[in-house]
Amino acid sequence: MPRKSITDHDEVINRAMNLFWQRGYKKTSVEDLINEAGVNRFNLYENFGGKHGLYLKALDKYRDEVFLQRMEKVDEYENGIEGIKEYFESLKVFLIESKGNYTCLMMNSQIELVPKDKEVAKKVSFYFSKMEQTFYRALTRAMKSGVLSQEVDLNDLAKFLTGSAQGMCVMSKSNQANEFLIAYTRSIMRILHQ
Numbered sequence: 302m303p304r305k306s307i308t309d310h311d312e313v314i315n316r317a318m319n320l321f322w323q324r325g326y327k328k329t330s331v332e333d334l335i336n337e338a339g340v341n342r343f344n345l346y347e348n349f350g351g352k353h354g355l356y357l358k359a360l361d362k363y364r365d366e367v368f369l370q371r372m373e374k375v376d377e378y379e380n381g382i383e384g385i386k387e388y389f390e391s392l393k394v395f396l397i398e399s400k401g402n403y404t405c406l407m408m409n410s411q412i413e414l415v416p417k418d419k420e421v422a423k424k425v426s427f428y429f430s431k432m433e434q435t436f437y438r439a440l441t442r443a444m445k446s447g448v449l450s451q452e453v454d455l456n457d458l459a460k461f462l463t464g465s466a467q468g469m470c471v472m473s474k475s476n477q478a479n480e481f482l483i484a485y486t487r488s489i490m491r492i493l494h495q
Contacts, residue, residue, distance in 0.1 A: 310348060313340045318359035322406045326356055326413050360424045363406045368428060372435040381439030382448050382493050385462065392466060393486045396473035404470035429463060436462045449493070458492075465489055 316338040320329045331352050334340055340349070349355040371388060378384030396404065407428040415422040437459035443449035465485060472481035 313338050313344075313349075314355070314358045314362050317355050318362045318406070321356055321359050322363065322409070323402050325409050357420055357424070360406065360410065360421065364424065364428065368407065369431075372431060375435050375439050378439065379442065380446060380448055381442035384439045385436060385493060386490060389466070389469075389486050389489050392469060393482045396469060396482055397479055399473070401474040401478060404473055405467065408467050408470050432466065433459045433463045461492075462489065 317329075317334055317340075320333055320337055324333070329352075331342070331345065334345060334352060334355065335342060338355075340355070345351060345355060349358060371391075375381075375384040375388050378387065407425050410421050411425045411429075415425050437455055440449060440453070440455045440458055444451060444453065444455065469482055469485050472478060472485070475481060
């Protein structure tokens with residue numbers, strides 16, 4: 302029997318975000334959204350434009366309340382290396398504690414829906430660009446303060462860090478997740494301190 306419908310749209314979006322984050326778009330059914338996100342069928346279509354519309358809202362919520370907050374934290378560090386280090390350490394801890402249940406909603410969207418879905422592709426493109434730009438700014442601060450060698454190619458390293466973050470999310474679902482996550486983080490720290 303479906304749960305009582307929730308009238309708070311933000312709460313519906315939050316619950317839907319968590320469902321999509323755990324299960325992915327394709328494995329989250331309309332029935333799941335009705336039963337677990339607390340939206341009734343009429344409101345799902347009337348207020349959100351259906352499953353896809355609610356998914357887009359969930360991606361926006363993830364961007365604003367999960368991703369951008371993490372990027373802002375990196376930007377807070379005057380020593381950019383410390384900001385990047387904190388990001389990867391906290392990502393490692395989050396992925397280990399979630400035991401593969403939560404990885405990265407945007408990365409999952411990239412794998413599952415891009416390039417067939419232009420609306421999702423645009424949101425995912427923003428995500429990857431913003432992450433790379435944030436790492437680039439942090440690396441620039443580190444180089445200016447003398448913490449990072451002048452020989453480092455900042456563009457390449459920012460791209461490497463962006464790819465590494467996604468690699469950690471992918472590997473968090475493997476049988477040896479903890480070992481991979483620890484090795485990734487340790488290797489990133491070594492590269493940053495060369």
